[in-house]
Amino acid sequence: MxxxxxxxxxxxxxxxxxxxxxxxxxxxxxxxxxxxxxxxxxxxxxxxxxxxxxxxxxxxxxxxxxxxxxxxxxxxxxxxxxxxxxRWLSRIERLVLFERAVHDTLERRSGLARPFDLRPGLVAAMLDFYDELRRRQRRVRVFARTIFDELRVERGTDRGSEGLIDQTRLLGFAFLAYERAARQSGGVDEHELxxxxxxxxxxxxxxxxxxxxxxxxxxxxxxxxxxxxxxxxxxxxxxxxxxxxxxxxxxxxxxxxxxxxxxxxxxxVPDVPSSPVLVAESPADLRDDVPVAVSRDREDELRQVARYVRARAADRDGCLAGPTAIVFHRPLPYLYLAQQVLTDARVPYQAFDALPLATEPYAGLLDLALAVARTGGARDGILALLRSPLAAIAVDGEPVMPGDVQALADLLAERRAPGGAATFGEQVARWADEDARRAARAPRLVRVARAAAAVAGALAACGTAPAASAQVQCLAAFLRAVERRPPADADRARRARSAVLGVLDALAEAYRRHDDRPRSHDDLAAAIYHAIEGQTFAPARGDGGVHLVDAASARFGAFDDVCLVGLVETDWAERQRRNFFYSAGLLKALGWPQDTDQTLAQQAAFRDVLHLAQQRTRLSAFELDGETVVALSTMIEAARALPVVVESLPDVGPLFADEILTRDAATTWMDDDASAWLAARRARPDLDTPAYGGFVAQRPPDVYRVSQVDRYVTCPFKYFAAHVLRLAEERPETTGLSPLERGTFLHLLFERFYERWQQDGHGAVTDATMPEAQAIFGEIAEELLAHLPPQDRAVERLRIKGSIVAPGVADRVLELEVASGEPVAARRLEVPIDGAFVFPLRGGLTSTTITIRGKADRVDILGDGALRVIDYKLGRLPDLETSVQVAVYGHCARQVIEAEDGRPHPVADAMYLAFGDDRRFDGRMPGRTETEVSLAVEARAGVFADVVGRIEAGVFPPRPRRASECQWCGFAGVCRKEYRIEDDDGAAEPV
Ligand code: SF4
Incomplete structure (x- = not known):
């Protein structure tokens, strides 16, 4: 018994x-x-x-x-x-078995409706739901009967309930198929166990x-x-x-x-007395009699906790009197922040909580390899992989150097090369042939091109292998071949590597055992991501010092002091995860608990944790979670029952690097290098000296790219950051083609179209020739689309050809030309604007010569010899009131063409076509007549000369044309905008 x-x-x-x-x-x-x-x-x-x-x-x-x-x-x-x-069926194996069960169900029962698209994430949600049903002791037939009974009344009355019936049918059959498959596999899951x-x-x-x-x-x-x-x-x-x-x-x-x-x-059992008090460091921390220290954000909160811990140890020679814990409800933000904040504050800590494997750097290498496999070696993906510090890729025994990879990236961008890794070698060869002086650099770039082709080739089997297990093995073999092995003492990196490769091996084995159909790139990548995301990883983090621990685990430790952090509504209490498939009402019929049960349990657990400390508890919260304002947790009310002590702790002085830099604190603990750096930092001039406001020494004349000078017009500091300091711009993550790849593709498409159109003897596109133009455009588009990765092809085709709700870029460009009605005598494409050009100054009273380099996308020579200059923009239209680019192209193209034939070629039209602007597609230089446009172009050329003068004078104030520029600016992280906001300018508002 x-x-x-x-x-x-x-x-x-x-x-x-x-x-x-x-x-x-x-x-x-x-x-x-x-x-x-x-x-x-x-x-x-x-x-x-x-x-x-x-x-x-x-x-x-x-x-x-x-x-x-x-x-x-x-x-x-x-x-x-x-x-x-x-044999125990692992989660990975069960997911593969379940996916097969769903596919078999759909194949065998052709009449079954598909209420949703099957994605690996959804398969996982279905398996989770199945597990929960069984753990709640509901068998599959009981589940289906219960849901059908609940929905019976509504049947046929609305599409929602019909959908739920279809869903229940699919889930029910899939669950039964999974149970059969699991039994036949010879393994057991927890239900069978x-x-x-x-x-x-x-x-x-x-x-x-x-x-x-x-x-x-x-x-x-x-x-x-x-x-x-x-x-x-x-x-x-x-x-x-x-x-x-x-x-x-x-x-x-x-x-x-x-x-x-x-x-x-x-x-x-007998009670073990403990009577902790709540600590307030100042009476100001009392909120309705409960002491809660509220910081600006989570990082600031953890800094205050570090300060509190150091203050507690201050009068004991830096040692804490007893065990201390920082207790949170959501581990990840605190575990990641602690690595920086507690280390900076020299507060030793230990943590046992697991971190997601997906955030370890080795998982990043896998991510890059998957991107190359998915795109077949598209430019940005493969160059990123070659540059990765985790990969050691060699050709003929010599490693590929990051500088050479960057040089190849610049070359491909410069040439607007559209192809993937297989075409890089040809691009380098052509580039080298164009100029004998490039021969010395070419071999290094050829080696990078060969490395790119080899990497793309090695990963190609991920898409073409006849079995899913071979696809995954291809990826794992690639990683093992190119990885830079972590050194013996890098325990965390070594364990993360083993864990990632272990997941891939387990997935390959699961496919081999249970369902080895080849998978599409997207399905394979999603399954791999899902398998990696399901894994956690517990790197050893310290074996002494303050404990960082989640609230559920903290109950098992004995602590004198406890700092309860993150007491905001989004952390405590934890929100109940909503079921993906059914509403709370339907789940209630299946015996699911209600929200109130969970709320009561969480409140009880919080009251327990308030009494966890033997001596003192410190409560803290923050106001901003990212950009969102958050309120204090209502659970704090429970702390009202505890006694409060207001303690004045010793000031521990500056702890963090920024505090040490901003205060005149002693730095005897710093090593020589750090002290020397700090001395230099402190010796710098005041921040209100002109250099800190973007005013630097004069610069020698340079060769200017017109598009870059346009950046100066938008904000001088942006130009300074990008082209003087040469800082990398932060860009948002995108999927599919990168902006550069898309720009290259569209430029090439229009170039090829107009070349062919002219070769075929056509002039302007008119109403009569529009169908032919569309047909030729479509043909060339398909030829070029064939070079794109299949996943990106459909998106780009839609962008070019349009849909029933929005016209594509092809129709928009061609219709514009039809509407203008101007006859076109000749068309110049990708016109090089290279060399020294004369620019007006002071409204034309004087002039200056500036060397520039650029390419005008298209210059049409109209019937009367006037010019129409067109510049393609991939994103939105630039600010037409200030942008100088298309005007400078017009100004220079006029000089080039007039020098060629000795005839006048005034600029009659200068416009941008913006492929990424849904609101407005074309934007022109102002002017109703040819003379007005010409004058506007010359005036803008004068602005360009003026701007170049300011660049050479070293004037780069952070002064955006519009304050909204700062919102999207990729240099906001380094910008000193707060120092130079002036009142005499339209943009001189706080940004
Ligand atoms: S953040 Fe604003 S002021 Fe600073 S560089 Fe960007 S646009 Fe200019």
């Missing part, structure tokens, strides 16, 4: 003591035949530390205790009880089970009704202890345990 005991404790101190006693009770053999289920591995580590600390305090040098495991680990411990021991354990009642590897976790919904890491059912019916399990605090008991856990394990005996 199984002995079942519910142990009640008043607070967390007694809860921990009860667990320590249970984990170590009896002789060593008895202890080793006991298992304690805790919510997380971090909780297990903390409980082990608590047990060891007590043993040390008793003078014992060794202690034997029970196995401390999570729920999943406990289930895995039960597997060897079955004979012969079956429970079934067989109950059927076979084998001898277990342990006699006693201690549950130190709550159940669902109180704890997402807790036990489920199906687990209770298993525990209660396992005849070979001798004893069960469920340990809970009074708070958890009163919040409904007791009632649910009673329901699952009727007749459980209840015992109360």
């Amino acid at each position: 199984q002995r079942r005991v519910l142990i009640r404790t008043r607070g967390l101190a007694a809860f921990r003591q009860a667990l320590v006693d249970l984990a170590t009770a009896g002789d060593p053999l008895a202890a080793r035949r006991r298992v304690v289920v805790v919510p997380t591995r971090a909780a297990g580590s903390l409980l082990r530390l608590t047990i060891e600390a007590q043993a040390r305090a008793r003078g014992e040098t060794a202690v034997v205790c029970a196995d401390l495991v999570t729920r999943d680990e406990w289930l895995a411990r039960l597997l060897p009880a079955l004979s012969p021991t079956p 429970r079934r067989r354990l109950l059927e076979e009642q084998p001898a277990l590897p342990f006699d006693d089970l201690v549950l130190a976790v709550a159940d669902h919904p109180a704890d997402p890491r807790g036990v489920w009704p199906a687990d209770f059912d298993l525990i209660g019916r396992l005849r070979t399990l001798a004893g069960l202890h469920v340990v809970m605090t009074d708070e958890a008991h009163d919040a409904g856990f007791r009632a649910r345990v009673e329901q699952e394990l009727p007749g459980i005996e209840e015992r109360r």
Whole structure:
């Protein structure tokens, strides 16, 4: 007969003591035949530390205790009880099996509606739902019957309920197919394990089970009704202890345990007194009598905590009097921030919580390889991979250097080369042939081109291999071949590498075993991302110092001081995850708990944590979560019951680099290099000296790119950052073709079209020739589209040809020409504007010569000899009131063509065509007549000369043309805009 005991404790101190006693009770053999289920591995580590600390305090040098495991680990411990021991189906294997089950279902049942597109993320959500059903002891047929019963009344009345019926049918059949497939695989999942354990009642590897976790919904890491059912019916399990605090008991856990394990005996253990106080560092921190230190954002909050910890240790020679913990509800932001903030503040810390594997750098290398495999070696992706510091790619035994990769990137951009890796070699050869002086540099670029082609070739099998396992193996083999192996002492990097490669190997094996159909690039990438995202990773972070721990695990540690952080509405309480498939009402019929159960449980857990510290608790929150203003958590109300002490702690002085720099603090602890740097930094002139406002020394005349000078007009500091300091611009992440790739593609498309149009003897595009122009354009577009990765082809085709809701760029350009009605005598494409040109100054009273380099996209020579100059813009139209680019092209093209034929060629039209502007496609230089346009062009050329004069005078103030520029500016991170906001300019408003 199984002995079942519910142990009640008043607070967390007694809860921990009860667990320590249970984990170590009896002789060593008895202890080793006991298992304690805790919510997380971090909780297990903390409980082990608590047990060891007590043993040390008793003078014992060794202690034997029970196995401390999570729920999943406990289930895995039960597997060897079955004979012969079956194979455990991993999550990755189960996902592959489930995907196959869904496909088989759809194939066999052709009449079944598809209520949604099957994506790997959705397959995972379906499997999660299936697991939850089974864990709530709902069989598949019961699930389907229940939902059909609920929907019966609404059937045929609206499309929503019809959709839910289709969805239920698909889910039901897929669940049954998965169960069949799992059985046939020879492996077991947790549901089959429970079934067989109950059927076979084998001898277990342990006699006693201690549950130190709550159940669902109180704890997402807790036990489920199906687990209770298993525990209660396992005849070979001798004893069960469920340990809970009074708070958890009163919040409904007791009632649910009673329901699952009727007749459980209840015992109360003696209380372990602890009476923590709430610490306020200043009376200003009191909010309605509760002391909460509120910072600006999370980082600032953690800095204040570091300051508090240092202040506590200040009068003990830098040592804390007792164990201290920083406790949070959402681990990730704090674990990442701690690496920087606590390290800067020289506060040693230890953390047991896991981090996502997907954020480790090695996963980034995988990401780059997947991008190359997906695009077949498109330019930006492959160059990024070649540049990656995690890859060591060599050709003929010589490594490819990042500088050479950048040189090839510049060359391809300069030539507007449209192709992928296979064409790089040809581009380099042509480039070298054009100028004998390039021969010396060419071999290095040829080597990079060869490396790119080899990488693209090696990854090509990811798309073409006949089996999914081979596709994944191709990727794993590539990573192993090109990776720069982490050094022996880089433990974290080595473990992350093993974990990523382990996931790929496991996925390949799962495909090979269960469903080896080849996958599309997108499906393969999504499955890999999903498998990686499902993995966490616990790098060793310190073995002493302040504990960083999540609230569920903190219950298992003994701490004198606790800093409860992140007390905002978005962190405490945790929001319940919504079910992807059904509303709360329908799920209620399936026995799902309601929100109130979870809320009560979370409030109870918070009240427990408020009493976690033996001595002091410090509460803190912040106002801004990213850009969003957040309110304090309403749970703080529960702290009202605790006594408050206002303490004035010693000032620990500047702790962080910025504080040290801004205050005149002693820096004796710095090494020589850091001290020298700081001395130089402090010796710099005041920030209001002109140099800090963008006024630097005179610069010698240069060769100017017109588009770059346009940047100066937008904001002089942008030009300074990009073209004087040569800083890289921060760009938002994009999918598909990069802006550069798309620009190259569209330029080439129009160039080829107009070349052919002219060669065929056509002049202007007119109403009559429009259909022919469209046909030729379409033909050339398809030829070029064929070079794009298949995934990007459809998007770009839509952009070029348009849809029923929006015309494509082809029609917009051609219609514009038809509307102008001007006859075109000749058309010049990609006109080089290279060399020294004369520009007017002071309204034409004087002039100057400026050397420029550029290319006018298109110059039409109209019937009367006047010029129409066109510049393509990939994004939006530039500011037509200030932009100088197209006017300068017009001004220079006029000089070039007049020098050629000696005839006058005034600029009659100068315009931008913006392919990325949905509101307005074309923008012209102002002027109704040819004379007005010509004058406007000359005036803008004068502005250009003026701007070049300012560049050469070293004048680069942060003065955006419009304040809104700053919103999207890629240099906002380095801009000193706050120092130079002047009042005499339209833009002189605070930005
Ligand atoms: S952030 Fe504003 S002021 Fe600074 S460089 Fe960008 S646009 Fe200019």
